[in-house]
Amino acid sequence: MEIVPGNRQGHARAGQDPELLRRLLRAKDRMDAASHEAWPVRRLARVSNVSEAHFARSFKQAFGVPPHRYLLTRRIERAKALLRDTDLPILEIALQTGWNSLGTFGRTFRDVTGESPGELRAREQAARHELEQVPHCYVSAAHRPGLTIAVSEKRRREAGATKGTPQKPEVP
Known part of the structure; x- marks a missing residue:
């Protein structure tokens, strides 16, 4: 995994599977659209169609911060x-x-x-x-x-x- 210096929240890091990034972006977009709602990892993982552990790990890897x-x-x-x-x-x-x-x-x-x-x-x-x-x-x-x-x-x-x-x- 390549670390991109100066990564701001919202900009994905290079080196991840494009299909996984699309799924993670889908969850990120849902959070952006309804940030006032509760977004536990379980719900975000369902939106992304991946396991909870994989989602949490991949989200942090892609965007530099955990979903919460x-x-x-x-x-x-x-x-x-x-x-x-x-x-x-x-x-x-x-x-x-x-x-x-x-x-x-x-x-x-x-x-x-x-x-x-x-x-x-x-x-x-x-x-x-x-x-x-x-x-x-x-x-x-x-x-x-x-x-x-x-x-x-x-x-x-x-x-x-x-x-x-x-x-x-x-x-x-």
């Missing part, structure tokens, strides 16, 4: 857009983007983005006029969360940093 992390990225990306572009209540945004609880949404959102949904909304609305001249595709790409490590791993590292334990450097 890819879905989380899409949900956060959608929530950021709704926070930036609408006046919907934060609870409504949480429910529309697939979370069942405002607390889980807020905690996960802060873990991934580094700020609360309310803080992001305030900052984005203050800077809105500056982005009007930038094409939407560039703005979306710039706001895509970079989940190169699992949220739980990020929490462990941050907890270790507050306790004074040395941290392993992140490998890009």
